[in-house]
Amino acid sequence: MDLEVTMTATRRPEVVDATLSSFRENLFIDPSNVIIRINIDPIGHEDEAMTYKVMEVCSVHFKKIMLFRPTYPSFPKALIRLWGSVRSKYFWNIEDDWLLLRPINLGRVIEIMESNPDVAILRLPFRPVTKEHSKNWKFFFPWNGSFFECKREDMPEIGYCGHPSLIRTSFIKEVLPHINPNVDVEKQLKGRNEGFMNILNRYRVGVYSEQDMPEAIRDIGKVWREEQGFEKIGINSKTFETWRKA
Numbered sequence: 001m002d003l004e005v006t007m008t009a010t011r012r013p014e015v016v017d018a019t020l021s022s023f024r025e026n027l028f029i030d031p032s033n034v035i036i037r038i039n040i041d042p043i044g045h046e047d048e049a050m051t052y053k054v055m056e057v058c059s060v061h062f063k064k065i066m067l068f069r070p071t072y073p074s075f076p077k078a079l080i081r082l083w084g085s086v087r088s089k090y091f092w093n094i095e096d097d098w099l100l101l102r103p104i105n106l107g108r109v110i111e112i113m114e115s116n117p118d119v120a121i122l123r124l125p126f127r128p129v130t131k132e133h134s135k136n137w138k139f140f141f142p143w144n145g146s147f148f149e150c151k152r153e154d155m156p157e158i159g160y161c162g163h164p165s166l167i168r169t170s171f172i173k174e175v176l177p178h179i180n181p182n183v184d185v186e187k188q189l190k191g192r193n194e195g196f197m198n199i200l201n202r203y204r205v206g207v208y209s210e211q212d213m214p215e216a217i218r219d220i221g222k223v224w225r226e227e228q229g230f231e232k233i234g235i236n237s238k239t240f241e242t243w244r245k246a
Helices: 013-026 049-061 075-085 106-115 152-158 169-178 185-189 194-200 221-228
Strands: 003-011 034-044 064-068 090-095 098-100 119-123 133-136 139-142 165-168 204-207 217-219 230-232 243-245
Touching: 003 049, 003 075, 013 049, 013 098, 034 049, 034 075, 049 064, 064 075, 075 169, 075 185, 106 119, 106 165, 139 152, 152 194, 165 169, 169 194
Parallel strands: 003 034, 003 090, 034 064, 119 204
Antiparallel strands: 090 165, 098 217, 119 165, 133 139, 230 243
């Protein structure tokens, strides 16, 4: 069975290459079984040719590719577009600027999802994990014997984030009709409104990692944006869509 991957990307082929190389090495060991769905927003390097460079980079790593090239950049619309195209039972969602730092047992993550049909999302840790918990900003996810699980009371604040994650497709299909394409998707999926909480309350989310392990992922996008003079528009409001030159 093919494994589906969705990836939001921009015109920065050097970043995309570093990210995909790390995932090929540590997670998607057999690329022949991977279908990658990529949305390349026209933002980043100004040269339009960089879009084709990103396409070339992706084709080096994977052969089964579905490509979306919108006219205008919009991160919420990119996610809606990608997630709506998924057909498999689960899919990995990654952004183009996260390095995967260590091997992840793909079979084990899927096994946990298979054994727990109410688990919607298992994301990878961006901080070291202990035997007892995974720290996510100010929140602590306790170890439940299989993964580090988000407490029910913390779901509205930290139930979803954009870290590389294995996501149950049936959950996303429920959520998609409720997503506002003009509002930051991450904020929406945290369940801060009644509609999303009604869905989230039927699911569990968590962090996948073995106990006592270093962080699994590292953000390399912030440094790139600062070097290139970009800032996120509306990152502290509900209107985040894309970047602009600072």
